[in-house]
Amino acid sequence: MEGRKAFGWAARDTSGILSPFSFNLRETGAEDVMLNVLYCGVDHTDLHQMRNEIHSTNYPLVPGHEIVGEVVELGPEVKKFRVGDLVGVGCIVGSCGECSPCQSNMEQYCPNIIPTINGTNKDGSFTRGGFSSAMVVHQRFVVRIPENLAPDQAAPLLCAGVTAYSPLKQFMGSNRVLRAGILGLGGVGHLGVIIAKAMGHHVTVISSSDKKRQEALDILGADAFLVSSNAAEMEGAANSLDYILDTVPAFHPLGSYLSLLTVDGKLIVVAAVPKPLQFDAVDIILGKKAITGSFIGSMEETQEILEFWAEKGLKSFIEVVRMDYVNKAFERMERNDVRFRFVLDVAGSNLE
Ligand SMILES: [Zn+2]
Ligand SMILES: [Zn+2]
Incomplete structure (x- = not known):
């Protein structure tokens, strides 16, 4: 036929x-x-x-x-x-x-x-x-x-959209303004920013350099931008985020990102990374923090x-x-x- x-x-x-x-x-x-x-x-x-x-x-x-x-x-x-x-x-x-x-x-x-x-x-x-x-x-x-x-x-x-939405859904309808972190600004990350904003969260984009600041704030409407290589900026934001959506498909030690989470905060990994991710036990013990994953x-x-x-x-x-x-x-x-x-x-x- x-x-x-x-x-x-x-x-x-x-x-x-x-x-x-x-x-x-x-x-x-x-x-x-x-x-x-x-x-x-x-x-x-x-x-x-x-x-x-x-x-x-x-x-x-x-x-x-x-x-x-x-x-x-x-x-x-x-x-x-x-x-x-x-x-x-x-x-x-x-x-x-x-x-x-x-x-x-x-x-x-x-x-x-x-x-x-x-x-x-x-x-x-x-x-x-x-x-x-x-x-x-x-x-x-x-x-x-x-x-x-x-x-x-x-x-x-x-x-990309459902990869961000599925883990963020658990935070929908909170009775206070949640503080979100989006790590990485590719296909999944950019939709993550838009979804988290639409859920009413305060959204911080975390990036390895300053290059995407303007896109994040002016185009995608994020509330804040954090450069992960800037130790002073990272320290200033310590213990401030309720969750981080980690969309980075390359190796990155997790310690500095975990330090951004508040007590009971969650780091959600959605990108496969070719090497084992790294963190110290105290990074999650102090603050009862969780590292979790989600697939599409x-x-x-x-x-x-x-x-x-x-x-x-x-x-x-x-x-x-x-x-x-x-x-x-x-x-x-x-x-x-x-x-x-x-x-x-x-x-x-x-x-x-
Ligand atoms: Zn895909
Ligand atoms: Zn089955």
């Missing part, structure tokens, strides 16, 4: 360079949704997978896990979507459905998740991400894009962040580019030369 062919861009080897690639889509099963991809976010994890830096990449690899598309076909048992609906797909497209995390709506912690890229579907085929014309995804892993949310705006929320978010939370965004009229900062620019976009992302996230206009690109 002619309609089952999809066109995407794929990495062929560890150079990670993307080029056109066509493949067959699997059949739309009883509980599957087929969508035509409109937009897809560009993330560091894509790049690591493209270069085989995480774990054995199956080439050709079609990246992309912040996908917004339009429903074009439905399996007979899908009741919650209609053809023409705008929908989103994030980092995972399958899980076992039976383990305790799956049963309690925390499918991201299922030991058998099927990742959107470089995973294996239940029928044995490889998963292909959103740098492609179309996808077939089980309905459990498809969310609805709210009507008053622009589809390109929605894309970064599906991985559940499908329920993915739906929630989209609605939260639409309801509050929030805006992510994106640069929309076409597929023929994608290799350049990754190059610039690596240099931190994007404010703050690239989104591919997949439907507006020539993929062949």
